[in-house]
Amino acid sequence: MQINLDLFELKNLIMEMSEIGAANYAKNAAPTSDYISEREAFRRFGEGNVKGWAIAGMVKFKRMGSGKNSKKRYSYSELLTVKKAEELLTGKKPEKSKKVKLI
Numbered sequence: 001m002q003i004n005l006d007l008f009e010l011k012n013l014i015m016e017m018s019e020i021g022a023a024n025y026a027k028n029a030a031p032t033s034d035y036i037s038e039r040e041a042f043r044r045f046g047e048g049n050v051k052g053w054a055i056a057g058m059v060k061f062k063r064m065g066s067g068k069n070s071k072k073r074y075s076y077s078e079l080l081t082v083k084k085a086e087e088l089l090t091g092k093k094p095e096k097s098k099k100v101k102l103i
Contacts, residue, residue: 017084020077027075035073035076036076038071045083054069058078059079060078074082
């Protein structure tokens, strides 16, 4: 399998992978600071994207408490990695869809 990239695409790919590497480094250095609230995840990545990725099992959330209404938190580095992988596969940036109807 051969992949052809022009210099601009290669530069962008390297920059995106560097961003993911920095996020993973921050996660390893201070694991608690990697987590963002569900609301912040929706704002940065789009509510529909985050919910879709969670349903598909690509990202997981943690509850910060024992109750079922306790706050959900997502790993920023996980969300960023899934977003960049989706961009690479589709060749375009995912739209920030607001709502997903759950059946």
